[in-house]
Amino acid sequence: MQEVIQQVGDLLLNSLPTLILFILLVLAYQFLIQKPLSKTLALRRGRTSGAVEEAAKAISAADATANDYAARLRHARAEIFRLREDRLREWAAERDRQLDAARKKAQQHVLEAKLSLEAEAAEARKSLMGVADQLAEQVLRAVVPAGGSR
Secondary structure, X not given: OHHHHHHHHHHHHHHHHHHHHHHHHHHHHHHHHHXXXXXHHHHHHHHHHHHHHHHHHHHHHHHHHHHHHXXXXXXXXXXXXXXXXXXXXXXXXHHHHHHHHHHHHHHHHHHHHHXXXXXXXXXXXXXXXXXXXXXXXXXXXXXXXXXXXX
């Protein structure tokens, strides 16, 4: 067992320079690589998060602008539809006015034609009455002889 301890002691003694070199290497790595790398990564992370924040602000500003444009577009469409409805109402009112005027004119023509027909009918009745009287006289003369023997 003494021999094993002796061998372990020799191994430790022989590994001491390697251990010291390893510790020096770790310290050199820490000062020469790890610190500058950590510093650079922190700076990069700061810049990246700053850029991400700026991008988020730009996106929110773009969203706000898009929402504003969408609201303006909805308002413009509503205005267009309102103007269109107003114009359609005006056209319907004008059409109704023209229809009423045409209807009144047609009624006036019908009334005039009716009055004209009634006047013609009255004149025709007069004329027929006059002709009927003449015909009745002729029929009477034809049926009853002129000197009448009874």
